[in-house]
Amino acid sequence: MSEENKQNQYSADSIQALEGMEHVRMRPSMYIGDVGVRGLHHLVYEVVDNSIDEAMAGHCNKIDVWINEDNSISVLDDGRGIPVGIHKKEGVSALEVVMTKIGAGGKFDKDSYKVSGGLHGVGVSCVNALSNHLKATVYKDGKIWEQEYSKGKRLYPVKSTGDTDKKGTMVTFTPDDTIFKDTTVYNYDTLAARLRELAFLNKGLTISITDKRNKDDKGELVSETFHSTEGLSEFVRYLDATREQLTATVIAMEGEKNGIPVEVAMVYNTSYSENLHSYVNNINTHEGGTHLSGFRRGLTHTLKKYAETSGLLSKLKFDISGDDFREGLTAIISVKVAEPQFEGQTKTKLGNREVSAAVSQAVSEMLTDYLEEHPDDAKVIVQKVILAAQARHAAAKAREMVQRKTVMSIGGLPGKLSDCSEQDPALCEVFLVEGDSAGGTAKQGRDRKFQAILPLRGKILNVEKAMQHKVFENEEIRNIFTALGVTIGTEEDSKALNLSKLRYHKIVIMCDADVDGSHIATLILTFFFRYMRELIEKGHVYIAAPPLYLVKKGAKGEYAWNDDQRDVLMAKYGDGAKIQRYKGLGEMNAIQLWETTMDPEYRTLRKVVIDSDAEADRVFSMLMGDEVPPRREFIEKNAAYANIDA
Numbered sequence: 001m002s003e004e005n006k007q008n009q010y011s012a013d014s015i016q017a018l019e020g021m022e023h024v025r026m027r028p029s030m031y032i033g034d035v036g037v038r039g040l041h042h043l044v045y046e047v048v049d050n051s052i053d054e055a056m057a058g059h060c061n062k063i064d065v066w067i068n069e070d071n072s073i074s075v076l077d078d079g080r081g082i083p084v085g086i087h088k089k090e091g092v093s094a095l096e097v098v099m100t101k102i103g104a105g106g107k108f109d110k111d112s113y114k115v116s117g118g119l120h121g122v123g124v125s126c127v128n129a130l131s132n133h134l135k136a137t138v139y140k141d142g143k144i145w146e147q148e149y150s151k152g153k154r155l156y157p158v159k160s161t162g163d164t165d166k167k168g169t170m171v172t173f174t175p176d177d178t179i180f181k182d183t184t185v186y187n188y189d190t191l192a193a194r195l196r197e198l199a200f201l202n203k204g205l206t207i208s209i210t211d212k213r214n215k216d217d218k219g220e221l222v223s224e225t226f227h228s229t230e231g232l233s234e235f236v237r238y239l240d241a242t243r244e245q246l247t248a249t250v251i252a253m254e255g256e257k258n259g260i261p262v263e264v265a266m267v268y269n270t271s272y273s274e275n276l277h278s279y280v281n282n283i284n285t286h287e288g289g290t291h292l293s294g295f296r297r298g299l300t301h302t303l304k305k306y307a308e309t310s311g312l313l314s315k316l317k318f319d320i321s322g323d324d325f326r327e328g329l330t331a332i333i334s335v336k337v338a339e340p341q342f343e344g345q346t347k348t349k350l351g352n353r354e355v356s357a358a359v360s361q362a363v364s365e366m367l368t369d370y371l372e373e374h375p376d377d378a379k380v381i382v383q384k385v386i387l388a389a390q391a392r393h394a395a396a397k398a399r400e401m402v403q404r405k406t407v408m409s410i411g412g413l414p415g416k417l418s419d420c421s422e423q424d425p426a427l428c429e430v431f432l433v434e435g436d437s438a439g440g441t442a443k444q445g446r447d448r449k450f451q452a453i454l455p456l457r458g459k460i461l462n463v464e465k466a467m468q469h470k471v472f473e474n475e476e477i478r479n480i481f482t483a484l485g486v487t488i489g490t491e492e493d494s495k496a497l498n499l500s501k502l503r504y505h506k507i508v509i510m511c512d513a514d515v516d517g518s519h520i521a522t523l524i525l526t527f528f529f530r531y532m533r534e535l536i537e538k539g540h541v542y543i544a545a546p547p548l549y550l551v552k553k554g555a556k557g558e559y560a561w562n563d564d565q566r567d568v569l570m571a572k573y574g575d576g577a578k579i580q581r582y583k584g585l586g587e588m589n590a591i592q593l594w595e596t597t598m599d600p601e602y603r604t605l606r607k608v609v610i611d612s613d614a615e616a617d618r619v620f621s622m623l624m625g626d627e628v629p630p631r632r633e634f635i636e637k638n639a640a641y642a643n644i645d646a
Contacts, residue, residue: 021100021129021152028179031126038611040180041190043130046123047075047171048207052198052282054079055205056336060168065195065209067186072133072174081140081169084158093158095147099128099136100154127173128152130180134173139166151176188214192224193615199226200235201282201334232265232332239277239614240330242622242630243269246384247377253366257358264295264363266331268381271621272391272467273530274326277614279334280342280350286613289343289350291335291359298363300325306371307382320389323495327388332614333359394469414479418443418453429506430483431544431598432456434520438585442510445590446598452504454483459520463527464624477527486532497534507535508605510544510597512584525608526620533610542605546588546597550580559596561604 024031032039032046044065054060060079067073083094090097128134129152138145144162148155175184188211199207210223228234233250245267252265278285278292285291300322307313313320335358341351371378413419416439422428430452433439439455446453461474471477481487485503490496509524511517521543528541535541547559551569553576560566570577582588588596597603610616622630 021125024126024129025151025179028130032130035180036182037187037190038609040175040184041186041194041611043127043173043175044073044075044186044191045194046127047073047173048195048198049282050124051075051077051079051169052202052205055202056282061204062206063208065191065207067188067191067209067211067213068172069212070174071185071213072172073186074170074172076168076170078166078168081138081167082136084138084140084145093145093147095136095138095145095158096154099125099134099147099149100152101125124171125152127171130176131173132176134171137170137172139164139168139170188222190611193612196224196226197235197284197612197614198282200228200231200238201279203228203231203234232263232334235332236265236267236330239275239332239618240267240269240621242618242625242627243271243330244626245269246328246380248374251366251370253362255362257362258354260355260358261336262359262362263334264331264359264366266329268384269328269330271328271464272388273328273464273617274323275330275617276326277332277617278350279332280340281336282334284613285342285348285350287343287349290352290356291333291350294356294359295331295333295363296322296326297356298360299329299367301360302364302367302371303381303385306368306378307385310378310382312379312382312386316386316389318389318393320385321392324385324388324392327391328384335359391467391469395467395472414454414482416455416479417483418446420450420452421448422450425503426505428452428504429508430454430504431508431510432480432524433585434511434517435584435586438510438512441586441588441590441593442598445592445594447594451598452483454479456480456520456524460523460527462523462624463530464621465626471527471531477531480527486535497532499534499538502535502540505540506542506605507540508542508544510546510585513546513548514583517584522623526624528608529610529616529620536608536610539607539609541608543608544597545604545606546582546585546593548582550582550592551577552580553577 028035028039032042048063048065051060051063054077055063060077062078064076065073082098085094086092087094087097090101128149131152132150134149136147136149142163142165143160144164145158146161147158177184188209192209195207195209199205204227206225206227208223208225210221212221214222216222231254233252236250236252247268250265250267252263254261254263256262276288276292276295278288278295280289280291303325304320307320335350335355337350337352337355339352343349343351371381420428427450429450431442431446431454433442433453433455436455436457439453442453442455456476456479460476461471463471463477466474483503484507485501487498487501488495490498509521511521511524525541528536545561547561548563549560549566549569550557551560551566551573553573556573558569560569566579570579580587585593585597595602619634622634625631
């Protein structure tokens, strides 16, 4: 049969029925979001979620996670242990069914689990399918049971290997490097942040993480144990540790409303940003949903009623909006729902209608009681709201200024911007460069066809400490808005970022490789996180990585990005080799800058991603806030020390 006929033929043989877990291996992103760093860490969360479900059902008190030397992961809990008896329908051990069948698990039986997190029956079998090797050990009824798998297929039936007095489940898996091609190396901090979050969300539960790959200063393995006795109140205090609080205590409540367990904790601070973090069955719903709208409604309604009856609003000349009540607010909402309905597969937005009223009632009752018991705090909160309303009024005017084209600006673009000739935004990139001198070098070295340059003068405004209208009045920030073509306000939401006219799909922050450069890069990132978060979420923001050294001998020379590379090159070139250290971009000529930092063929760009909203918010408020000790501690922990000849 000719090739053409083969292609045109659509017969019964064309229909593929995938066996076992093959479909997960063929389309992994459908199940775990992506096959990059995020998906890799998601595997751990899926296994931990099973243990969390045991804890929520009241059968587990401790979960231990290890990152092993070979980058495999072990998770141990002291729950009831996965059942190992023979499954009537499948005719094999229940452990094997859980590990190799999608849509298998205790979460579908309402008697086993009231509520559960994870991906609803997709969980651990997916992890198994995407692992080179997985070993499950169950401690149950006085015996140890084991089974091993490779790429989702069992290697032998479940067998008993001895006696024990322990109970629980241990899962050890090695991710498949043919699926996770970018990296199979786990990041300790990313995992620790999620486990810390889970400990806050499930008070009384102890979660530990140990990194067997690294040792601390004392020669012991890097390890942390998380345990929370107060739950969300502690979580809020942890997130707000670097901000100045307005209220004397954390406003918190937990209880059941209409059969839905609701937990809320909130606090007001002197900042100007709103930080709301919402969870459903321990899953972070960063797109919000019905529980978040219920919280907002309950908060606005109660506070507005109190403010009007107190007579504090009498002098205000314009209406107060819902946003004003949430400025300077840090809040966490956690609900447990038996049958959560999420909008979309990624489970980031809750759709259950009944949750909204439950949360709204709970918040109203909690706030009403608090305001009555703490009249001083109530007055401070209302004054904060009035200040926010006045600032919003001023910000609206300033925002209009950002978006209005003046007679002087041709086409509305800032004069400092050196644009590119390409018109398709998907192919264009803009470099935000520190200082005019480096900007001049970048303009000479760039490829004019698709690279634009916007020099920024000095350190841009620290938006963490500035009121909103001050941000929009700042010249450098206005230049960033107009250069990118981004405006504020869409048809659905007046405050959302409108990216329909975004002029560049790659925004590269290019700063010096010194302390000042890092500071400026952090200032720009803070601005993007607080005012243009959608750009980061859509993967448009990058950080350039200029080299630190040039090692030369005669006419030959090579670049080094760190001290180790420099030492290798020094050894390679031998005696007579000279080192030039680039203190800033301005010390490079245009050709050097193009070769090392701007040429798409050879450059290294670091993409900015947000792993955890709550953790990112905490880090930015700490780095850009007033408190020095936590900032010093963070820098000492994360800085790479270099001996620089001053």
